[in-house]
Amino acid sequence: CSQEVGGGGATGPSTIQKIVDRNKLIIGTSPGYFPFEMKDKQGVNVGYDIDLGKAIGEALKVEVEFKEFEFGGLIPALQTGDIDMVISGMTIRGDRALAVSFSDPYYSAGQIIMVPKSDSATKTWKDLDKPDKKIALAQGTTGALLAKQLFQNAQMMDFDGFANAALAVKQNQADAVIFDEPGIAVYEIMNGDSVRGIYDTLSSENLGIALPLNDHATIQWMNSFLASYRNGPADQAAIQKWFKS
Ligand code: ARG
Known part of the structure; x- marks a missing residue:
């Protein structure tokens, strides 16, 4: 060449x-x-x-x-x-x-949380930091790393990729997922009847x-x-x- x-x-x-x-x-x-x-x-x-x-x-x-x-x-x-x-x-x-x-x-792209639409009470991640709450994580992502830093009491559930973690929230098997805001914003457009993003940036990346x-x-x-x-x-x-x- x-x-x-x-x-x-x-x-x-x-x-x-x-x-x-x-x-x-x-x-x-x-x-x-x-x-x-x-x-x-x-x-x-x-x-x-x-x-x-x-x-x-x-x-x-x-x-x-x-x-x-x-x-x-x-x-x-x-x-x-x-x-x-x-x-x-x-x-x-x-x-x-x-x-x-x-x-x-x-x-x-900042990190935010997404919760099931049926949860109208949660205002911040702090509301979910309780032993009976489950946080879905997309393995290996910064959202997963951040969740492990923030949450002291909630349970963590690992998933392969955001799509699977988000599905757990959509199906009410998890109480929240943390992921990049643009990803959650698009997911909410597609699944607005079952999930809700909370647009309060937890970290900017x-x-x-x-x-x-x-x-x-x-x-x-x-x-x-x-x-x-x-x-x-x-x-x-x-x-x-x-x-x-
Ligand atoms: N920005 C986040 C990270 O670096 C999530 C990236 C996920 N990307 C993907 N293509 N699934 O961990």
Whole structure:
């Protein structure tokens, strides 16, 4: 390949160089976080992150493949080189940054709680911190980590992914779930007869693209890409499509 885009730290070519050489970008996704990554009726991955991934592929002039994982499997897949990057509504955190390097933030998303619609009494998470209450958690997410910090008395129920945790709330098997606000907002639009979001932000977070650890050429490229993509026309269109309609 004729295009040279720089080395990847101490050992071998950068990830960005590998993507260009193989003419394909492989992105890790964990569908079920509306409206960032989800399946349409045909089972095709769609959402804000999917459009972002396609725009990255376009900028690099390569084909894009999305590989699916449980959310907790994304960082391990990046570490083994199974995928080139994670674009999956992932919150930038210091503990994760020991294993991967993050791009600059591309979106902010606070944590909120969602309760069954039949519960009209609950005003804050504190109302639910009682031994007879069950909190549904999407394993490996920041919502789950936050719930374990906040709740001292309630019981925790682990689920694979937000969709399953939310279903437990919808079916009155759990008393609440904590998750990213955009995900709850869309879930409530789709299930407004059975659930209710409480839009009181418990923590504010930044979402970033996870890249192989210390691959400076790749981090540098991605931040340059994001600087021009964010709020440019393609991003405006994606924001309009996924968050405003
Ligand atoms: N922002 C949260 C986190 O980083 C939740 C992300 C869940 N993403 C997903 N694609 N299921 O833990």
